[in-house]
Amino acid sequence: MKVLAESGFCPSTGIYHSKWVSPLLPQNPYLSLPSFLLSPLLPKTLHKPAFIDSTSGDSVTYGQLRSLTVTAACTLRALGVKRGDVVLIVSPNSLHFPLLVLGVMYIGAIFSTANPLHTRPELQAQIQDSNPILILTTQEHKPKLDGLISGLLIMVQTFMDDVLNHQPQHHTCKSSKVVISQGETAALMYSSGTTGKSKAVVCSHGNLIAMSCLLSHVWEAQAHGEACKDVYMCVVPLFHMFGLSIFVCGVLAVRSTVVIVQKYSIEEMLVAVEEYKVTRLPVVPPIIVQLVRLRNGAKGVELGSLKEVICSGAPLGKDYMECFSKCYPHVRLSQCYGLTETNGPITLCDGVSGRLHVSIGRLIPCLEAKIVEVQTGKLLPPLKYGELCVRGPPIMQGYFKNQEATSIAINEEGWLHTGDLCFIDTCGLVYILDRIKELIKYKAYQVAPAELEEVLLSHPQIDDAAVIPYPDEEAGEIPMACVVRSEASKLKEIEIINYVTTKVAPYKRVRKVVFLESIPRSPSGKILRRQLRALSTYQRLEISSRL
Known part of the structure; x- marks a missing residue:
């Protein structure tokens, strides 16, 4: 071997x-x-x-x-x-x-x-x-x-x-x-x-x-x-x-x-x-x-x-x-x-x-x-x-x-499925891209929320951000950004959409923005997307999809 x-x-x-x-x-x-x-x-x-x-x-x-x-x-x-x-x-x-x-x-x-x-x-x-x-x-x-x-x-x-x-x-x-x-x-x-x-x-x-x-x-x-x-x-x-x-x-x-x-x-x-x-x-x-x-x-x-x-x-x-x-x-x-x-x-x-x-x-x-x-x-x-x-x-x-959950997570040979999308380079270093379950299925493409979140956080007027999928009849799902603006910022939805558009491929673009006071996170810092999805559903957001 x-x-x-x-x-x-x-x-x-x-x-x-x-x-x-x-x-x-x-x-x-x-x-x-x-x-x-x-x-x-x-x-x-x-x-x-x-x-x-x-x-x-x-x-x-x-x-x-x-x-x-x-x-x-x-x-x-x-x-x-x-x-x-x-x-x-x-x-x-x-x-x-x-x-x-x-x-x-x-x-x-x-x-x-x-x-x-x-x-x-x-x-x-x-x-x-x-x-x-x-x-x-x-x-x-x-x-x-x-x-x-x-x-x-x-x-x-x-x-x-x-x-x-x-x-x-x-x-x-x-x-x-x-x-x-x-x-x-x-x-x-x-x-x-x-x-x-x-x-x-x-x-x-x-x-x-x-x-x-x-x-x-x-x-x-x-x-x-x-x-x-x-x-x-x-x-x-x-x-x-x-x-x-x-x-x-x-x-x-x-x-x-x-x-x-x-x-x-x-x-x-x-x-x-x-x-x-x-x-x-x-x-x-x-x-x-x-x-x-x-x-x-x-x-x-x-x-x-x-x-x-x-x-x-x-x-x-x-x-x-x-x-x-x-x-x-x-x-x-x-x-x-x-x-x-x-x-x-x-x-x-x-x-x-x-x-x-x-x-x-x-x-x-x-x-x-x-x-x-x-x-x-x-x-x-x-x-x-x-x-x-x-x-x-x-x-x-x-x-x-x-x-049932155990058998899905660990197979007969003892391999644990992490649910994380990763690659290992030629030096043995591991790189994580995103959670597989969190990938957004936009038309025929897969969009990683973490990549868009990094772009959003590079904006000087954004304190925190999370990206979640939102159901869309034509595209299946669209990337929706949940954004916490910095204090005194009056950043608008279209400005954020345009900012992200200049930095990613067309299929990865953010197509809707909602503003929140905070992003729910676990004690380890993970974004609680389940809560964000529940919040967006509760609010019955009207999406004007920019496809």
Whole structure:
């Protein structure tokens, strides 16, 4: 089997292979994620901060994290939580979020998370689906959850007070530790549901352990064995797979430190970067946009410690990447790509030279990929675009209580269909074009919304934009732009249409514009097109199609 050295492509099989040397994953079948992350602590690591609260400066060391995880597990057990039970966490970022997650897994229970911004009906749907025995939340979000569960509804602060008060007694729980296998379910993480109903992704301990190993392997190689010296900042939600995989699985595996921002603001983030000498900052695209729009850098805040900003969650426009590079010339801007279904990032720009990467990086170790022609299923060589399919240790077990959706997503050979239109170049770099389901079918052509959105965002009077299909009797669908104008702008529909017309092929032109106050997005920055379509249908927009 001949594999092309640069691209990692094997012409005889049609499979792309990671160019990274694969690490040896833990072979012990009886291993949980908490045990993997916290059992082998060196003496010098015990007093090192694992997590720091950016506002208060309070911290949890690695030694404390291990001890508190065991005590949290003991407290959960005293509340009646058993192996296989689901515990739902509905909370914004906090210093205690990681240990709650680890504590649930420590006793073989299953953690699930929900966006605290969800409405009561959205939370109710998730609770009915996952049937949690216990919900941990905050006082702010309690009213939305009251009466939705027959089990316990406990405040995070109350729970943590109990944990801290009983910490010296944790040895009694440790002595009866549950033996957990890598194949057991560790988490139910709900997909963002950008185009359809959100589904619960079943993540095993083995999936999350694999992600921990693969991230730490790449990060250690990039940092020449000194990844533990990095300081990460967490401004993305820990209830989302991007935040969970990076800041729990990855950072704890390399023994780095995480500075947690409880409630995001650009000002607090920049001040905290300077105060805590943050070196790596994972973000979503809207934060890049905010940083670029500061124009003259960071308003006097010193960002000299920052080495890299890693963007994920949604495609980032090339114009913003170039502007960012000019505003922050000492900071490397890279992208990574992953899904809830892959338990975190499966491409990373680590190891790719240069400060700016239009690609989403290379396949992580142990991962295989195929580029499949959507209509025929034909396997495609480098530089040809089609659906990205991936296979490897981090891939989910399936969708919870949904065998039909699981069989559609993962075939008999273990290949996960990502639903993303991509190509891989001759150097093995992956480029994402758009979601296949989001492609607009205009007459006989396919139009990628992401391409039009990048053009729209290059207009100086447009703050945000999304492009969705709108039904048309003659064309099938037409591209409709949803636009957020900048403050004081009086930009008109025809001006936007003409602007886009000069920059794209005729069949890609925007043919209708609606103005909105904001574009609905998921916590990871993805545009919630389903909501935009519902909004446009509700408004009964009259389309004067410019065909």
